[in-house]
Amino acid sequence: MAVLTVNDLTASYRKNKVLNDVSFNVQPGSLTSIVGPNGAGKSTLLKVMLELHPKLSGDVSFFGSTLNKMKTRVGYVPQRGSVDWDFPTDALDVVLMGLYGRVGWLKWPKREHREKAMDSLEKMGMADYAGRQISQLSGGQQQRVFLARALVQEADLYFMDEPLAGVDAATEQAIMTILNELRMKGKTVMVVHHDLQTVEDYFDHVLLLNRTVVAHGVTKDVFTKDNVYQTYGGTLRYMMEATT
Amino acid sequence: MSYTAWILLTASLVGLSCGLMGVFLILRRMAMMADAISHSVLIGIVSAYLITRELSGWHMMVGGIIAGLLTAVLVQWFNSRGVQQDASIGVVFTTLFAIGVIMIATQVGNAHLDVKHALMGEITFVPWDLIQLSWFGAIPEATLILIIVLIIVVIAILAFYKEWKITSFDPMLAASIGIPVALMHYLFMSLVSITTVAAFDAVGAIMVVAMLITPAAAAYLWTDRLSIMLILSGTFGVISAIGGYYIAVFLDTSISGSMAFATGIVFMISFLCSPKHGVLAQHFRTVKM
Numbered sequence: 001m002a003v004l005t006v007n008d009l010t011a012s013y014r015k016n017k018v019l020n021d022v023s024f025n026v027q028p029g030s031l032t033s034i035v036g037p038n039g040a041g042k043s044t045l046l047k048v049m050l051e052l053h054p055k056l057s058g059d060v061s062f063f064g065s066t067l068n069k070m071k072t073r074v075g076y077v078p079q080r081g082s083v084d085w086d087f088p089t090d091a092l093d094v095v096l097m098g099l100y101g102r103v104g105w106l107k108w109p110k111r112e113h114r115e116k117a118m119d120s121l122e123k124m125g126m127a128d129y130a131g132r133q134i135s136q137l138s139g140g141q142q143q144r145v146f147l148a149r150a151l152v153q154e155a156d157l158y159f160m161d162e163p164l165a166g167v168d169a170a171t172e173q174a175i176m177t178i179l180n181e182l183r184m185k186g187k188t189v190m191v192v193h194h195d196l197q198t199v200e201d202y203f204d205h206v207l208l209l210n211r212t213v214v215a216h217g218v219t220k221d222v223f224t225k226d227n228v229y230q231t232y233g234g235t236l237r238y239m240m241e242a243t244t
Numbered sequence: 245m246s247y248t249a250w251i252l253l254t255a256s257l258v259g260l261s262c263g264l265m266g267v268f269l270i271l272r273r274m275a276m277m278a279d280a281i282s283h284s285v286l287i288g289i290v291s292a293y294l295i296t297r298e299l300s301g302w303h304m305m306v307g308g309i310i311a312g313l314l315t316a317v318l319v320q321w322f323n324s325r326g327v328q329q330d331a332s333i334g335v336v337f338t339t340l341f342a343i344g345v346i347m348i349a350t351q352v353g354n355a356h357l358d359v360k361h362a363l364m365g366e367i368t369f370v371p372w373d374l375i376q377l378s379w380f381g382a383i384p385e386a387t388l389i390l391i392i393v394l395i396i397v398v399i400a401i402l403a404f405y406k407e408w409k410i411t412s413f414d415p416m417l418a419a420s421i422g423i424p425v426a427l428m429h430y431l432f433m434s435l436v437s438i439t440t441v442a443a444f445d446a447v448g449a450i451m452v453v454a455m456l457i458t459p460a461a462a463a464y465l466w467t468d469r470l471s472i473m474l475i476l477s478g479t480f481g482v483i484s485a486i487g488g489y490y491i492a493v494f495l496d497t498s499i500s501g502s503m504a505f506a507t508g509i510v511f512m513i514s515f516l517c518s519p520k521h522g523v524l525a526q527h528f529r530t531v532k533m
């Protein structure tokens with residue numbers, strides 16, 4: 001059974017249609033990259049699936065059910081630029097936020113929650129920075145904190161918006177190790193990804209998106225020159241010719 | 245209690261409630277919203293008076309909450325229809341405030357409810373308007389209302405601390421883990437409204453903005469922890485309120501104006517001296533390097 005099924009999903013910002021008849025489904029234990037040019041609607045797709053932005057039509061089902069019933073099984077890592085890093089809080093606290101849904105109404109996080117958050121930071125190699133104000137972390141460290149926060153949710157399906165953007169090689173490896181571990185455990189991960197060079201190495205599935213699905217499937221079948229050109233239109237050809 | 249003691253207590257309560265609410269206002273980047281609500285609650289207060297024909301703090305409170313929420317809803321609505329956030333705030337509150345002013349001028353004609361009072365407040369009148377509590381004795385109505393509002397504010401912050409924290413920091417994550425972001429927003433707006441209405445008698449619509457924003461902005465400069473920021477902001481609010489009173493006595497001038505002025509002084513000191521963001525600290529850091 002598919003972990004995620006998307007049917008004819010359409011969405012817009014005011015009158016400007018951003019997603020058009022997007023349909024695909026995702027199998028458990030897969031690691032999928034969502035690839036497309038800037039403004040293709042990748043972030044919007046994640047938001048619409050998670051009901052953070054309204055859809056115009058179509059439907060999305062999680063584990064054969066609705067998002068509402070499956071919320072605890074779905075984790076989300078927003079684009080790093082989407083939060084205020086000057087917020088008065090430290091790394092451990094940010095990770096702890098991943099557990100707020102589970103702490104419950106009118107309750108405060110307990111020691112067990114704190115320990116869980118700390119374990120997760122440690123897993124991302126960030127234990128030494130637990131008490132550091134988040135604006136005093138480097139971009140890569142901030143991304144690790146976001147990943148730690150996702151891990152602590154112990155979800156079965158993860159959506160991550162550009163977790164590899166602006167991180168150095170070491171952080172990139174650390175994050176990929178974690179993603180592969182998640183896959184080994186049978187979890188499903190969808191990652192918005194920008195680096196076309198690494199798609200084949202890192203992901204077993206790819207979803208080429210530009211307002212609608214250009215192609216979707218196993219990376220080695222789908223990630224072809226033709227499909228990529230079609231997704232990026234003229235811009236990529238121009239870029240590639242310029243660099244070679 | 246003496247006349248001065250009542251005024252100091254009332255002013256401190258304003259400083260404390262506003263200081264606490266202000267922290268979330270500035271972290272949610274809604275300083276402008278405070279300005280808007282502080283003005284548009286006027287229409288709620290006047291409407292409450294016109295409907296009930298009495299000047300009761302409780303009726304005003306209800307009117308104020310409705311007006312405050314109306315402001316929040318309208319701003320959101322215009323914003324979702326393509327009007328920029330700050331423009332929609334500007335349009336909504338000036339319009340509602342203008343209607344309030346017209347209603348006062350044409351309908352009310354009552355000495356207790358005039359535009360100047362609404363804008364500037366008159367804390368010196370507060371101790372005269374006493375009500376009797378069987379178990380306590382006489383207490384000014386405005387002070388009693390402020391005590392109750394402070395209790396509500398503190399309980400709400402303790403109850404929804406993590407929800408307001410996460411919806412302020414990362415509303416996307418909050419929504420994705422099932423926290424009702426919109427509900428928390430409107431709950432917060434209701435609290436800002438009741439705080440504003442309660443502070444109205446004492447400091448008026450304009451100065452309440454200073455009490456809401458400035459102590460919190462100063463506290464932000466001193467700490468990296470939300471809990472400490474709340475404590476500092478509340479403390480700064482109280483210090484400004486009491487300090488402002490004595491400045492007013494010393495200079496023989498407006499109390500609410502002096503309180504707002506005192507918040508400005510606290511902010512300037514923080515801006516210059518705070519170890520983290522302070523201008524002096526930064527200066528010395530560069531000199532050392």
Ligand SMILES: Nc1ncnc2c1ncn2[C@@H]1O[C@H](COP(=O)(O)OP(=O)(O)OP(=O)(O)O)[C@@H](O)[C@H]1O
Binds near residue numbers: 038039
């Ligand atoms: N809040 C918004 N209001 C209006 N338009 C928006 C908003 N967010 C995105 N858009 C528009 O929707 C389109 C898709 O945006 P989206 O952020 O989904 O693209 P993306 O594929 O994630 O791009 P990037 O690679 O730059 O992150 C863009 O044309 C963008 O201008």
Ligand SMILES: [Mg+2]
Binds near residue numbers: 043044079161
């Ligand atoms: Mg994006």
